[in-house]
Amino acid sequence: MNIVVCVKYVPDAQADRTFSAEDNTTDRDGVDGLLSELDEYAVEEALKLAEASDGKVTALTVGPDDASDAVRKALQMGAHEAVHVVDDAIHGSDYLATSKILAAALGKLEYDLVLTGMASTDGVGGVVPAMLAERLGLPQVTLASELTVEDGKATIRRDNDASTEIVEAALPAVISVTDQINEPRYPSFKGIMAAKKKPLQTWDLDDLGLSAEEVGLGAASSAVQTVAARPARTAGEVVTDAGDGGTKLVEFLAGAKLV
Numbered sequence: 001m002n003i004v005v006c007v008k009y010v011p012d013a014q015a016d017r018t019f020s021a022e023d024n025t026t027d028r029d030g031v032d033g034l035l036s037e038l039d040e041y042a043v044e045e046a047l048k049l050a051e052a053s054d055g056k057v058t059a060l061t062v063g064p065d066d067a068s069d070a071v072r073k074a075l076q077m078g079a080h081e082a083v084h085v086v087d088d089a090i091h092g093s094d095y096l097a098t099s100k101i102l103a104a105a106l107g108k109l110e111y112d113l114v115l116t117g118m119a120s121t122d123g124v125g126g127v128v129p130a131m132l133a134e135r136l137g138l139p140q141v142t143l144a145s146e147l148t149v150e151d152g153k154a155t156i157r158r159d160n161d162a163s164t165e166i167v168e169a170a171l172p173a174v175i176s177v178t179d180q181i182n183e184p185r186y187p188s189f190k191g192i193m194a195a196k197k198k199p200l201q202t203w204d205l206d207d208l209g210l211s212a213e214e215v216g217l218g219a220a221s222s223a224v225q226t227v228a229a230r231p232a233r234t235a236g237e238v239v240t241d242a243g244d245g246g247t248k249l250v251e252f253l254a255g256a257k258l259v
Contacts, residue, residue: 001055001149004111005046006102006132007039007074009067010122017122023217024224025092026122033066035073038117040184042177046115047078047185049149056080058109062090062101068200075195076187083109087204092217095123099131101215104208106136113154114174118143126176133174141169145180 011017011031018027035043046057059074059082061067071082085105093101106114114136119126133140144156154173158165159180169175187195205212213219239248253259 001049001053001112002058002110003046003050003055003113003115004058004060004106004109005039005042005074005079005115006128007043007059007061007070007117008036008120008122009033009061009063009070010036010120013037013121019224019227023092024227025217028064028066033069035070036117036121038119038121038179039070040073040077040117041179041181042115042117043074043077043079044182044184045147045177046113048182049113049147050080053149055112058083058111060102060105060109061085062093062098062105064091068202071200072195073187075198075200076192077185078191079198081199081201083201083203085203085208087212089205089212089216092220093215094220094222095125095127095131096221097215097219099128099135101205101208101210102128102132103135104210105203106132108203108208112171113149114138114172116174116176118176118178129174129176136174138172138174139169140174140176141167142176144175144177147175147177147181 011026011028011033015031017031019025020027049055050057057079059071059079061070062085065086067086068084071084075082083105085101090101116129129142130140141154141156143158145159146157148155152171153168154171154175155166155168156175158167239245
């Protein structure tokens with residue numbers, strides 16, 4: 001079974017993330033980046049399925065030069081090969097353009113299953129899997145907390161707040177997984193060394209048959225107009241309880257329209 005897992009290079013959530021002063025897009029140059037944590041679960045699930053079926057895992061990413069670090073992490077975990085779509089014109093692409101680029105790249109790959117994380121840790125939109133499935137004309141099964149594949153069919157368990165759903169789809173399909181589905185493995189030293197010899201292809205828009213006018217900030221359906229830094233935290237008000245602490249607490253909550 002051939003599995004393509006879509007991964008994203010995101011700014012480190014522990015760093016001070018900012019926006020570019022030129023166009024109000026996320027600054028990906030002034031902060032360290034890494035493979036989106038939620039995508040590690042998709043990589044792990046792809047590896048488990050491939051190991052059980054003598055299959056192949058291809059990691060696919062779209063992003064700037066440094067985004068190669070995301071697919072290299074997937075290769076170190078055990079993916080067999082990787083594809084990095086990189087082109088200056090992609091900068092500022094929204095969800096629609098990103099799904100178009102991914103769909104075009106998948107059109108050049110062989111796959112039985114496309115896996116993604118439930119969302120990226122920077123945008124947290126979670127809509128790309130659905131858009132991707134629509135562009136590919138494939139069934140989509142989202143938010144899997146358990147996944148089995150057999151006899152040309154994928155079956156997932158989706159856990160909701162008040163219920164559990166079992167959903168099936170014929171392959172090929174696009175499936176997103178949650179952070180409850182597994183425990184991603186850490187790259188071993190052997191895996192890190194082996195990743196250096198694995199194939200990593202780099203494609204641009206011309207390779208995908210796309211034009212610069214179809215993607216990027218100019219083609220985005222929305223744009224950030226203004227950006228303001230989060231206000232600095234200030235010290236709270238200390239109230240000494242002189243027997244009327246309860247009253248003052250209620251007055252504070254009522255003033256904030258919380259009660």
